[in-house]
Amino acid sequence: MSDGARVLDPVLKGKIMSAEEAAALIPSGINVGMSGFTGAGYPKAVPLALARRIAAAHERGEPFKIGVWTGASTAPELDGALAKVDGIEMRLPYQSDPTCRERINAGQMDYIDIHLSHVAQFVWFGFLGHLHVAVVEVAAVLEGGRLLPSTSVGNNKTWLDQADKIIIEVNRHPSLGLEGMHDVYYGTRLPPHRQPIPLTHPSDRIGTPYLECDPSKIIAIVETDQPDRNTVFTPPDENSRLIAGHIIEFLTHEVKKGRLPENLLPLQSGVGNVANAVFAGLKESPFENLTAYTEVLQDGMLDLVACGKLSFASATALSLSHEAAATFNAKIDDFRKKIVLRPQEISNHPEIIRRLGIIAMNGMIEADIYGNVNSTHIMGSSIMNGIGGSGDFARNAYLSFFMTPSQAKGGAISCIVPMVSHVDHTEHDVQVIVTEQGLADLRGLAPKQRAKLVIEKCAHPHFRPALEDYYRRALRESPGRHTPHLLDEALSWHSRYLKTGMM
Incomplete structure (x- = not known):
């Protein structure tokens, strides 16, 4: 059983519960903002518990799917687990999980591929619908609801601001030495009230080391002690x-x-x-x-x-x-x-x-x-x-x-x-x-x-x-000579691969 050592706010310490109890607070049919960016800083317990809950609902013949919004790709404990039980209705803005990819390409999951700089502002503009719940990993919960981010920031600021309800995973694995490494800027505004962002060098610090959060929106805190999905890099070939x-x-x-x-x-x-x-x-x-x-x-x-x-x-x-x-x-x-x-x-x-x-x-x-x-x-x-x-x-x-x-x-x-x-x-x-x-x-x-x-x-x-031949013939035969193409051949290389396994 965890001891709440990284939950320093005495009121919020009373909201510590199991991953299963927290997952039970997420209903079907809503949009959930999950922390995480390229396998770093994603929630590791609640998504797995939610996947088990979804699987049980499906076994009873009950529909259960959610929309999943993140910073970027996450890990098998999140994308993979939820995709495996057919629990994701809509995924955005980026994914790299094999099961998730398979379902998207089979037409079994909707996916919106978005420029990463657009995601937060699209949510603020209301373009993507309503964000109901945020599930965000942090390294610690400080007094007054301030949150020490873990190994990624991603869209967490926006999720915490925009979600109706918040579930926090406090992961004891990241070093508390991360404190001071983050710079969370709260100066962005909606049009037409935008102001220049005062950053002119990569080292400029223009914000706060912490994520801010309305403590009244926090409905659960789950403690974990798990590493990120460590990326495997092979030596350069x-x-x-x-x-x-x-x-x-x-x-x-x-x-x-x-x-x-x-x-x-x-x-x-x-x-x-x-x-x-x-x-x-x-x-x-x-x-x-x-x-x-x-x-x-x-x-x-x-x-x-x-x-x-x-x-x-x-x-x-x-x-x-x-x-x-x-x-x-x-x-x-x-x-x-x-x-x-x-x-x-x-x-x-x-x-x-x-x-x-x-x-x-x-x-x-x-x-x-x-x-x-x-x-x-x-x-x-x-x-x-x-x-x-x-x-x-x-x-x-x-x-x-x-x-x-x-x-x-x-x-x-x-x-x-x-x-x-x-x-x-x-x-x-x-x-x-x-x-x-x-x-x-x-x-x-x-x-x-x-x-x-x-x-x-x-x-x-x-x-x-073959490319030189294509280009020479396009120069002679294309109706337009600015960007010469042979339209009946331009994608034939791809068609040939699909038919024969070779371009």
Whole structure:
């Protein structure tokens, strides 16, 4: 039985109960805002208890589903458990769980894929409907209802403000050394009363270290002692190292040309092994005194902070391997001086991204020869994860990179295609495309110039002749010559893969 040691408010201590008792307070048919961002800071007990309750209801023949809103992806204890019992009616704004994905693509669960910077404001605007209950993990409940956030902030500020009722999970696993690492800004306003956000450097602190909460809305407190879903990062493979090398060479060239300062501009990176390979490359590069303004702080970035290459990092969540999490906790007093965690409406805010001049590096599923990027859909109709924050950064960054190996599925799929099967980032927002084959700088180029460069620099040699043939024939046969396409062939590569297993 827990002892309430991290619940310091004497009135709220009386609301401590089991996960089963708390889950019983969540009825069917409502929208629930859950904490969590890329497997960090999500509730770990109440969703599992709720899944068991939903399964029992279904066994009795009773309908039971809820809407699930989060910051980004969570973990099997939340997304996976609720999806497995068919308990989610609507999911937003981002997911990465296999069971969740399977149900979405089977048409058994509705899913809204939203730019992460839009979520909080859409809720405030009333665009998404009513938020009935929030289930939020924190590291401690302080006097007066102040909450010490755990390993992510995400949309928690908005959930606590907007929800009718609140269930708090107090997790004893995160270090109390997190206190002082968060910066929760309460100065955002609805139009037409918005004011500029006073942030001009990644290290600026403009808010409070705590989440504020009306204690009267708290209906339950559940205590846990469980780690986050630690991300597993494999060592960079050869393709990842080559992609990283192309990017670092390009950044070095931009510094020499006077288009970047010697310590670059603040870095943003999506999650994954390629991103970690870039940071590993930066560790060996001549760049010093780097900064980051990003969504997720992962292993490679933490390593740069630890070795002194990265002087400061701003994010909304930690996404660390087991080993990196251990390092973080062991040196948390040092990291607290160099890392800040903010709400995602600030970490992903387009105005701030534009103001700071971010260097954005994000992964993709495929790009076409004209620079359009698909980062969400497999073969045009099946969701993979979601757009996440890549659109927030790509459109507003000083430099916008999209990265991928040039082929997938053992060479059956080309990641450079005549026309993408789904568009998340148009050619207008994509500046640089990188594969292990090379880097295509698309800035200042017209469509036909972009096509030649993407095919030459980024396509795998196995697929390059077919792309060159497509482009030559499109130049001759397309009715329009600005962006030449053969419409009856543009998606034939995807159709061929679906029929034969090879593009």
